[in-house]
Amino acid sequence: MTGREYNGLLESPCYQRGEMSCVSCHSMHKSDPDDQLAHGMRGNQACLQCHVEMAADITRHTRHAADSPGSNCTNCHMPHTSYGLLKAIRGHTIETPDVATTLATGRPNACNLCHLDKTLDWTAEQLADRTGQAKPTVPGEHRTTAASALWLLKGDAGQRALAAWHMGWQPALAASGSGWQSPLLAELLNDPYSAVRYMAHKALARQPGFGEFEYDFVADEPARLAKREAALAKWKPPTGDVPGNPAGVLLSADGLRLTNRVQRLIQTRDNRPMRLRE
Ligand code: HEC
Ligand code: HEC
Ligand code: HEC
Ligand code: HEC
Structure with a gap:
């Protein structure tokens, strides 16, 4: 403890x-x-x-x-x-879940940790509707892109770890569907932090078609990059289960990966050093 x-x-x-x-x-x-x-x-x-x-x-x-x-x-x-x-x-x-607190501290809120396909703006609207209080101003990318995807791709190591873990959490998959998370999790197979890689792989293994996907989270970088490629190649665009707002989870309306947007988010990743225990 x-x-x-x-x-x-x-x-x-x-x-x-x-x-x-x-x-x-x-x-x-x-x-x-x-x-x-x-x-x-x-x-x-x-x-x-x-x-x-x-x-x-x-x-x-x-x-x-x-x-x-x-x-x-x-x-x-x-x-x-x-x-x-x-x-x-x-x-x-x-x-209590609160969007202003999430924006001020960077600590994810409960709604977006379960509703992985929803934006922070969606949560702000839900909560404002509930409490009758004014909705806080939400930055542009949090109006267009699911909070979990932003934490996963450009968050600090702690946010990436939490987002990755929740992408394998059953209640969150019940709320958000599954399948669309796989290509995003594939990117984290080459995360700089071994602990984040470990959790990304655990979550990936809960996604359809990835139950048997083998991966060594302490392998060297060329091996990790090869696994990232293999996971992306294995992934198939969702058929029935496309999220209501595909762009929000970085897919096109046809369910194809928005590769450039994903790479741009990764380039702005918060690389501040953090201590994650393994
Ligand atoms: C209001 C209820 C509540 C109180 C009070 C509470 N806990 Fe917990 N605690 C939980 C729940 C719920 C879990 C998660 C159990 C689970 O999901 O399996 C948990 C988990 C834990 C874990 C395991 C963490 C992990 O998952 O590895 C520890 C350690 C712990 N609590 C310590 C404490 C200590 C020490 C206190 C008093 C300072 C405390 N708890 C007070 C509800 C509570
Ligand atoms: C889906 C999310 C959600 C769940 C589940 C939830 N709450 Fe809440 N709770 C909120 C939100 C949001 C607020 C703050 C806004 C408000 O007061 O309506 C809140 C406020 C509260 C408050 C302070 C205000 C009040 O109404 O008294 C208490 C006490 C509380 N919750 C207890 C509980 C208990 C006990 C449970 C389980 C039976 C529970 N909550 C389950 C979202 C939730
Ligand atoms: C030992 C009794 C006790 C337990 C157990 C307990 N609470 Fe409370 N809780 C209180 C009291 C007392 C208050 C203060 C109420 C007040 O000031 O009107 C409170 C306040 C709250 C508030 C209000 C927050 C605010 O800012 O006003 C929330 C939310 C809440 N509790 C949720 C929970 C949830 C969820 C659990 C279970 C995980 C829980 N409580 C377990 C006694 C308890
Ligand atoms: C532990 C997971 C979990 C948490 C936390 C959670 N939800 Fe949900 N939510 C679900 C699930 C699962 C459904 C699907 C229907 C059902 O089971 O009730 C759902 C359905 C909904 C719906 C209706 C369907 C939709 O997607 O539009 C709304 C609105 C909603 N939740 C809002 C919220 C808000 C706001 C919060 C935070 C205050 C929240 N939820 C927290 C799991 C969760």
Whole structure:
């Protein structure tokens, strides 16, 4: 454990104004091997034990069907925005999805981590509609291009890692479809960071047709470039499952790759050094 969970919790309203602690959700004895969530606390019960007034009608608050992953409290309020050992882990500060915060900090918001095919502008509009507050001004590229694609191709190493991981996350594939992510993930098979390459390959293996695609994330650069080529050659334009806004995920209306746009985004990648643990 890194202690980040503890610091995160200290910043949560549920702790500052309530009595939430680690044992509100975790148990030190009834251990689940990995995360030690207490019995019954894997679902919304962890939150509803205090936020009792919401239990009667969850959909009214979440605006997703009760059995949708979009109705799981932690998916919106504790998204996987921290980086752990070769994976994304849940942040432990309880927060609400907010586009202004994403723009100010660069930290991805829960909506765009599940709705991978949507722009930040789409989320801003959804949230403004919901809260009745003014929609923040969103920079040009975030009006045209899916947030996940921008984080993946030109984000810093942390953003690339989170975007890559979410492209293999089942709830996100349920919300965004699959297939269109493969050529973007192929580009990350030659990412400068081995941890990012590792996660990109894991996500790629969840995409249709790539289950058996072999790749060595510590191979040398010529070998990685060859794998990138192989993945791009293997990919087939989506047939049925074309996203509603193909340009937003860097495809043409016919489902072909917008190669020049992709390369231009990679050229503006944020190469600031970061420490990603492997
Ligand atoms: C409101 C509920 C809640 C509280 C409070 C909470 N956690 Fe968690 N924690 C979770 C959930 C949900 C997960 C993710 C479980 C999963 O997705 O399998 C998690 C995961 C973790 C993980 C595993 C991270 C990983 O995926 O490798 C650690 C470590 C952890 N919590 C530590 C803590 C500590 C320490 C505290 C107190 C400072 C704390 N948690 C408080 C809900 C909570
Ligand atoms: C131990 C009790 C407790 C638990 C468990 C708990 N909360 Fe809270 N939460 C509170 C209290 C108390 C407040 C402050 C309410 C207030 O000030 O009106 C709060 C506030 C909030 C807020 C409001 C944020 C704001 O800025 O006003 C959100 C969002 C929230 N909780 C979500 C959650 C979610 C999601 C979970 C589960 C992952 C959760 N809470 C678990 C007690 C808890
Ligand atoms: C689809 C995303 C989503 C899910 C799932 C979700 N919330 Fe929220 N929640 C939001 C947003 C957005 C806000 C801030 C805007 C607002 O208040 O409507 C919010 C605000 C809140 C607040 C503070 C304002 C209020 O209405 O009291 C609390 C408390 C809260 N959520 C608790 C929960 C709990 C408990 C769950 C699980 C039953 C949950 N949320 C599930 C998106 C979500
Ligand atoms: C954990 C994944 C997840 C999160 C987080 C999530 N959604 Fe969804 N959302 C889905 C899924 C899956 C669907 C498809 C229908 C369903 O299951 O409810 C969906 C459907 C929708 C729809 C209707 C269909 C569409 O694509 O236009 C809207 C609007 C929507 N979500 C908005 C949001 C907003 C706004 C947020 C953030 C506050 C959010 N969602 C967070 C998973 C998620």
